Amino acid sequence: MDIKKIEKGMELIIEGLGKNVDKKKLKDTPKRVAKMYSEIFSGIDIDPKRVIGKVFKEEYNELVLVKDINFYSICEHHFLPFFGKVHVAYLPDGNNVVGISKIARLVDVLSKRPQLQERMTNQIVDVIMNVLTPQGAMAIIEAEHMCMMMRGIKKPGTKIVTSAMRGIFLRDLRTRTEALYLISPSIHI
């Protein structure tokens, strides 16, 4: 990441805001913003497949659900935050399981980059399908988008929910229902 370039870019934005902006008060802002970007975009150079890391050999083929993983990301259309919760479920192939914290780490790496909620939902399940070869994987993201609150249609409190299903979660209604029920007992299928 080219921190100097981000600093320059921020300087240009401030300049572009016009002569009535007090430049003196914003003197250190480009530096601060560049430093902040290096943190909130720290997932860009990390391969999400490698995040999963070690796969454990364990004879377990029941549902694994990691729910309420908090995340913050930046929408690539407006460069404003969107944030919320991710729920991830997978049904192992009877052989491969992963350290639970690795799922949260995967969400972290995929959210710390310019992102779209729909794409992130797909990426989570695709990485899990790829690395763990489970019977199936599922991800649900509930998020609020600052670009819907601060600008445009200005609808605070609106939640966008996306889901991606692979393998058995697509084919088998019972498995899908079990996962959805564990995520939110109020969901009735």
Ligand SMILES: [Zn+2]
């Ligand atoms: Zn947006």
